[in-house]
Amino acid sequence: AMPGRNFLFIPGPTNVPQRVRNAMAIEQEDMRAVDFPRFTLPLFEDLKKIFKTKTGRVFIFPSSGTGGWEAAISNTLSPGDKVLMSHFGHFSWLWVDMCQRHGLNVQALEVPWGEGVPVEKYAEILKADKNKEIKAVFVCQNETATGVTSDVAGVRKALNDANHPALLFVDGVSSVASIDFRMDEWGVDACVSGSQKGFMVPTGLGIVCVSQKALEARKSARLHRVFFSFDDMMTANDNGFFPYTPNTIYLRGLRESVNMLMEEGLENVFARHRRMATAVRKAVAAWGLKLVASDPKWYSDTVSAIYVPEGFDGNEMARHAYKFYNVALSISLGKIAGKAFRIGHLGDMNEMMILTPIAAAEMAMHDVGIKVKLGSGVGAAQEYLCSTKQQVRG
Numbered sequence: 001a002m003p004g005r006n007f008l009f010i011p012g013p014t015n016v017p018q019r020v021r022n023a024m025a026i027e028q029e030d031m032r033a034v035d036f037p038r039f040t041l042p043l044f045e046d047l048k049k050i051f052k053t054k055t056g057r058v059f060i061f062p063s064s065g066t067g068g069w070e071a072a073i074s075n076t077l078s079p080g081d082k083v084l085m086s087h088f089g090h091f092s093w094l095w096v097d098m099c100q101r102h103g104l105n106v107q108a109l110e111v112p113w114g115e116g117v118p119v120e121k122y123a124e125i126l127k128a129d130k131n132k133e134i135k136a137v138f139v140c141q142n143e144t145a146t147g148v149t150s151d152v153a154g155v156r157k158a159l160n161d162a163n164h165p166a167l168l169f170v171d172g173v174s175s176v177a178s179i180d181f182r183m184d185e186w187g188v189d190a191c192v193s194g195s196q197k198g199f200m201v202p203t204g205l206g207i208v209c210v211s212q213k214a215l216e217a218r219k220s221a222r223l224h225r226v227f228f229s230f231d232d233m234m235t236a237n238d239n240g241f242f243p244y245t246p247n248t249i250y251l252r253g254l255r256e257s258v259n260m261l262m263e264e265g266l267e268n269v270f271a272r273h274r275r276m277a278t279a280v281r282k283a284v285a286a287w288g289l290k291l292v293a294s295d296p297k298w299y300s301d302t303v304s305a306i307y308v309p310e311g312f313d314g315n316e317m318a319r320h321a322y323k324f325y326n327v328a329l330s331i332s333l334g335k336i337a338g339k340a341f342r343i344g345h346l347g348d349m350n351e352m353m354i355l356t357p358i359a360a361a362e363m364a365m366h367d368v369g370i371k372v373k374l375g376s377g378v379g380a381a382q383e384y385l386c387s388t389k390q391q392v393r394g
């Protein structure tokens with residue numbers, strides 16, 4: 001075993017705070033106990049606040065984000081339904097792939113990696129869809145593979161401008177509870193998240209928030225769902241129970257993480273993520289490197305994908321940091337595999353923590369021969385953090 005901390009800076013699973021770990025260090029419990037609903041019902045209510053919805057409802061599946069995707073589509077759509085999607089990274093592509101494999105009629109716009117949802121193109125397509133054949137429009141709010149955040153509100157506006165009734169689906173797996181998300185205000189019909197990123201709980205919960213309109217859609221939706229059935233969930237959840245065995249330990253962890261998010265205040269959580277992300281971006285600029293996100297409007301506050309200079313392998317560099325410095329940076333995937341590396345800066349994160357992956361990346365880049373001045377990125381991040389410091393104690 002290595003002495004000291006084993007540092008984790010991947011974009012999920014994220015660091016699980018001690019408070020959450022303590023909350024999970026408990027005995028198993030009876031999920032049919034008379035007092036179980038006293039725990040679950042307020043948890044469902046408080047989760048609605050995280051998604052910023054008063055009128056929607058939240059489902060918790062013992063799965064991961066991928067299960068949440070499947071729940072969202074299988075409960076609301078029918079085979080052959082036309083849906084509008086776009087892909088610009090590993091994860092936005094995987095939801096497209098899932099929709100295709102479910103037999104939906106997918107119009108998938110291919111967007112260069114480094115950009116996000118093409119809102120203007122969506123607007124054109126929705127306007128041109130006079131017969132309102134498109135049943136759902138998809139947005140990956142934060143593409144974790146490239147560190148790109150998309151404009152959900154813009155897509156809502158495109159739907160409204162076209163007077164289009166399509167459902168609006170959002171992948172919020174690496175954004176919810178870290179980057180602002182507004183279910184009601186943006187008229188989102190299903191937002192999918194997971195426990196292991198902004199929620200700071202281990203992987204194992206698919207958390208899906210849906211609108212009344214999405215619940216209505218389930219009545220005519222003919223895709224098959226059993227494990228992910230909203231109906232089965234609602235029947236049991238209405239009384240504070242689950243249709244099958246819930247992972248109660250993770251629910252206890254989630255309860256604590258939601259407490260922490262509410263104590264800090266969601267807007268403060270978002271501002272903290274922006275600050276951590278900005279510190280990383282200052283370091284990247286000081287290194288003379290480029291983000292995969294091609295324009296500041298796409299910059300993600302939860303994960304940065306950073307190109308290494310040509311001729312070098314970013315994944316090799318990330319593995320070097322792991323092997324020699326006990327720091328898990330994140331490798332790059334798909335089209336940009338090896339061309340970049342990623343730093344996850346979401347969840348339980350503070351100033352001193354964020355300096356660690358910056359320092360480690362510098363040392364690993366130095367070791368593998370990438371020209372960066374040791375301390376340059378750390379210095380730039382420190383300067384930014386000092387100039388924006390906030391009193392946290394006393």
Ligand code: PLP
Binds near residue numbers: 065145
């Ligand atoms: N969507 C995004 C944006 C993700 O980053 C991920 C995982 O990293 C997923 C979906 C899939 O979630 P999971 O791995 O929890 O199934």
